[in-house]
Amino acid sequence: MATTAEDLRSKGISYQDLLRQDAVPPPAVLTLESPYNQGLTSVPVSRYTSREFHDREMTHVWSKVWQMACREEEIPKVGDYIVYDIGRFSILVVRTKEGIKAHHNVCRHRGRRLKDFDGHAANFICPFHGFSWNLDGSSRSITSEWDFPHVDKKDFALTPVLADTWGGWVFINMDVQAESLADFLGDLPDHFSIWDPESRYIEARVGKVMKCNWKACQEAFMEAFHVITTHPQLLAGIGDENTQYDVWGNMSRAITPNGTPSPHIKWDPTEQDLLEAVSMHDLDDPDMPALPTGIRARSAMAAGIRANTQSVVGDDVVLSDAELSDSIYYTLFPNFHPWGGMNRIVYRFRPWQDRHDRCLMETYFMSPFTGERPDPAPLHLLDEDEPWTNAPELGMLAKVFTQDTFNLPQVQTGLEAAQYDDVVFARYQETKLRHFHDLLGAWVGA
């Protein structure tokens, strides 16, 4: 029997049909659809468990792909630098008079890391023998230069790394022959142009070491398929199975509608029930104000957020119900996850140190502001045994993450013990995972 477009989606209302009912209609970018009907539906378990595969990722992906290193606001002055570690590699990202540059964080003499922490410097001096380099990476001084007649200073620069920016984010690429960042980003800047990511600041930044492979971790944040089991308390007010999944180039997107019931529940919640569900209202909490007759929960949610948001972004910006209510989560290969609309979330996942079975999950809250740009929040790092709730700046998201963290170490443990060959993905609801692994396979040559 032939497969129709309808067969590829949940039987619940489509996201586009839901948008057509909204009081304040969405921007054009949210009406785009680009389903991904090709590609793999399973990957070897070893992608998550094998040291050999981790090493291939280091060699063929991380050392060659554009990846987010920091925000421009984290290095505002000439001489400000950050140390960006990815697996066995370490990169210095520094603001110079000529703009943002990046170099391998390795002394050209005997290999010591030049900097151990983020900071500010007039130049980079190796703590071992004192060789130094200018901010632009050129050699500044060679200790006992008389003893190095065989070294030409002009050929003794720090190993260069490409650096470029988009939306206030700094990206680096260790492959100096790589395509431009603009080419790699593809349609991403167009999608985000109305949300002006450059004009946000880091209100909060929390990282936690997770006891799992970086892909297992990020994949839990690339689909709404797990909501039915992992976040059951949300089901009355979230259209988990109505999520729309799209793919463009190196980018994928999911949009999960809020203020609409899950197709999985077998009762008919009122609009009041929906509003209470999205507000995470406990039965013992004081009653919420009753919704006026004819007002939908989505519109009421949006109106509540709109009033506060409008005062920051300006009254001339049209804020649709969808941009204020829905979870709009993009992924740029391999590990950058900016959320669209008025959502503040940006995720980044990467191997922790050089381990295949640990990763660092970071959550940024990128918020709009008025007046002078506030200072960016520093990283609040949680170790692998600390609960997310030790970071109250994440609000209720910390509790949601606690549920995900209840699964993820057990996913890794299970995969390590698995007596089968392949992890199997859903055709539609795991679109983003399939797309990611198609790209990953192409990069590593698998």
Add this chain to the structure above:
Amino acid sequence: MPRLKHPLNGAMYTVRDDGHVEVENNGLKGIFSWDGQHQEGSLTYADPHMLVWLAGPQLPTNIESARKHRG
């Protein structure tokens, strides 16, 4: 104490003073620790993620009551 009705099966989850969770479903009752271990009672299964949500690591009370951080 925090109380929630499971949206899928209607079971009632109530956090007790001792930090465990009492679950009632179809006339059966059980007591569970926050990480899903059955403590006592004729109801022997509960949704582990409801237990984590209600009785797992919690935010400071003032943050919990604000409830306004959403993604």
